[in-house]
Amino acid sequence: MKEKELRRSLAVLPIGTVMCLTDLTARQIRYYEKHELLKPERNPSNRRMYSLNDIDKLLEIKDYLAEGMNIAGIKEVYLKKAAKKKKVREQAISDEKVRKMLRDEFVNASGLKSQHEFSFKNTRIF
DNA sequence: CTTCTCACA
DNA sequence: TGTGAGTA
Known part of the structure; x- marks a missing residue:
């Protein structure tokens, strides 16, 4: 039950795929990263590469935002976690x-x- | 063609 | 947050 978690942490998705999976714009995804809500890896070409865990986190962020929470608030939630x-x-x-x-x-x-x-x-x- | 950074008639 | 410019 640990190899599974390891695979979910592998950064293999380009931002285009993440956009489809989360229904977020590239602008928003990069914006959340700028506010340290996410830390995607970079491939040799400086392209952002996301993992399945990143997808879950983005979906979670989208829900928090929909519930009226702001970026700072979400950041505090993660800090406490x-x-x-x-x-x-x-x-x-x-x-x-x-x-x-x-x-x-x-x-x-x-x-x-x-x-x-x-x-x-x-x-x-x- | 996709993604990146930067900037805003 | 959108969008276009100029790259890589």
């Missing part, structure tokens, strides 16, 4: 450290001199 994801990542790293500490403490408390003597070394207890 990114902040939340960052916290989730930090929490995951934190949990990993806690597990390592508990494991080390357990191995040490059991009086084992090395992990080779730890009969459950390959078992995910923590």
Whole structure:
């Protein structure tokens, strides 16, 4: 379930295709990029190349705009979303450290001199 | 022919 | 946001 996400992130669509898929003008698509709502890649010829995720994002932007939200407002939505994801990542790293500490403490408390003597070394207890 | 940047009788 | 100019 991760190869799929990788493909969705591949920038393979030229702006013309994106225009058809989103019903937005090239002017609008570039305008949103200028306001950092999007970050399409560039091919060797300086042409913008979009991914399927970019298409979804543009469609999302179009909906927000239709609901009366402005560019600045949409930008804040994405900034907060990114902040939340960052916290989730930090929490995951934190949990990993806690597990390592508990494991080390357990191995040490059991009086084992090395992990080779730890009969459950390959078992995910923590 | 498509896309890019820039500018506005 | 539209559109035309001049490129690449």
